[in-house]
Amino acid sequence: MSPRELASVADLGGTEFRHEPVLLHQVADWLALPDGGVFVDFTVGGGGHLARIAEISSPETELYGCDRDEAALAATRSRFDKISNSSTDSDSQLKELFHAPFAGCVSLLRMRNIDRIHGALFDLGVSSMQIDTPSRGFSFQADAPLDMRMDTTQAAGAAHLLNSATAGELTKIIFDYGEERRAKRVAQALVNARQERPLETTGQVRRALERELGSPNLTKTLARVFQALRIAVNDELGQLSEALPQVADMLAPGARMGIISYHSLEDRIVKRFFASRIGACVCPPRTPVCVCGARADLRILTKKPVTPNQKEISANPRSRSGKLRVAEKLSVDFRPGESA
Ligand SMILES: C[S@@+](CC[C@H](N)C(=O)[O-])C[C@H]1O[C@@H](n2cnc3c(N)ncnc32)[C@H](O)[C@@H]1O
Structure with a gap:
């Protein structure tokens, strides 16, 4: 196997x-x-990124990993076990893996008296393992249970959402998180279908939309609807908005945080967050007094996002929408109006 495959x-x-x-x-x-x-x-x-970070960082680096998905953590554990078995360095750099959402991970670090970190990565969205495991219900390519939970210990998945939300709520989810122009029609098609029989499978959703919208552009619509449901089931945007300031607060002076986003909704949150921490006010226009808490304690290192080149996109088409943004913590923190 090549290093890339490994x-x-x-x-x-x-x-x-x-x-x-x-x-x-x-x-x-x-x-x-x-x-x-x-x-x-x-x-x-x-653990693909983390293993590479480990490889080129100092052996003294202490690594922590976090994920809401227990299967992901098991895979990372096994990857690092193999690395430490094949290395003469018996003391593994991997200190702990946390089964927690972002904010829970921050609390777990603090409970271990880790209040300062020197590097942080968010590679957002779902893994190929999650998409390609039909029973997880993330993909409309296979007929499978409507699940979509990243954390399989979470109580409710996509079926619960689809069968309990009102038509208005579904329209909003599909419009806001899927950016689907025909959100109202799509939501109504789903409500009509669930009146015949509760929606339990990805195939039922596909057939309901096919019946209402016909085949042209169905795949694109399904992709947008599935993205919307996945974001809602996992509260992906809420989690990100909550975590970014918490993690930035933990960065030591000179430490960096990197975020790879895969769609404009995530990227917008990252851009707005960075803007708020380089001192730019991000309050809505005409807000009389700044209430967004803009302060300058970060410096943006990637003026434009780093994106995959054509070679990477050809080898891994799922990388095509990836955008990496990196910021670095300043050593002094000031608020607009204060002198730096
Ligand atoms: C794109 S994959 C990361 C792949 C990883 N960089 C690698 O090299 O294998 C995103 C991972 O983040 C996890 N995840 C997404 N949102 C999360 C959240 N709010 N809290 C914790 N984990 C989350 C998903 O379960 C998934 O395993």
């Missing part, structure tokens, strides 16, 4: 966790810790 496959007790880390080398080049410190991967997945 980075994409982690063994999961007989089954393989396949996920090709996006912008692998660029992420490591921006975020590795040559002088050691604490690095936290908040979306550790199968």
